[in-house]
Amino acid sequence: MFDKRNRWIITAIMAVAAFAFAGITIILPLTGAFQNPQTTAASPSAQADLEAQARGYELVLQREPNNETALRGLLEIRFQQQNKEAIIPLLEKLATLHPDQPDYSVLLAQMKQEAGDREGAAQAYRSVLETRPGDINALKGLSQLLLEEQRPQSAIGLLEDTLKKADEVNQVQPGSIDVNSVQVLLAEVYFQVGQADQAIALFDQVIQNNPQDFRPVLGKAMVLQAQGRNDEAQPLFASAAALAPDQYKDQINQLAASPSPSASPSSEAEVSPEPDTAVSPVPESPAPEANPEPTPAGQ
Secondary structure (H helix, E strand, C coil): CCCHHHHHHHHHHHHHHHHHCCCCCCCHHHHHHHHCHHHHCCCHHHHHHHHHHHHHHHHHHHHCCCCHHHHHHHHHHHHHCCCHHHHHHHHHHHHHHCCCCHHHHHHHHHHHHHCCCHHHHHHHHHHHHHHCCCCHHHHHHHHHHHHHCCCHHHHHHHHHHHHHCHHHHHHHCCCCCCHHHHHHHHHHHHHHCCCHHHHHHHHHHHHHHCCCCHHHHHHHHHHHHHCCCHHHHHHHHHHHHHHCCHHHHHHHHHHHCCCCCCCCHHHHHHCCCCCCCCCCCCCCCCCCCCCCCCCCCCC
């Protein structure tokens, strides 16, 4: 079993990799207020301005409860204020207004998970998977929730079952389940529960099936690095960087330069990651406009 730091690193980068080609939701960038609160702290005057804007949106919603411009504007403000209690009902409303779009439901599940409502979070994730069994955001969120609940076999079973039904589901609706992305998630779970050999074997399988996909190459490199096999990991980091889109190359190179488990404590402290959160670190996408329609995730 690997130490906590190395498990966190592989979790973080695999979260990035898993979402890289899966379709990026337009809502998740709002969660940056929770990932990096030190960068979003506002002065008292700025906070007063935000609250004034919030009251304006609330007045609109009193007259028009389904006004989406007001709902999204208020949601963005509550994220900036890190007001979780106010965020959840807004997401519930938006999820109800858009039952055919999973983005709001996935983010609602993440926020409920952060708030300690694991049952509500699981229900929200599963509601997405009932109609979109291959939604990579929901699969990622639910598998991590199961791991938090010390249910590793359930997390593994969720992803294995998804892969088993992929052919049948994709025959009915082509592209519904991205097999490579689900396999990357499953390999991540294997690693998190200490089954490194299974993780490497699955990464190798994905590499063989899709040699141009940087994600399994990066995943294998991370596992080898965590095992202290840095000489084997470095060529894979280089390959992953060469295959990856430009927006990921710097991050991959930084990970390649991270100390191995045998590094000195002082060196490890210099790259100590931020505390993990329920919201996965995903690639940034453009900030939402006043009233756009959400883009389906996991397609």
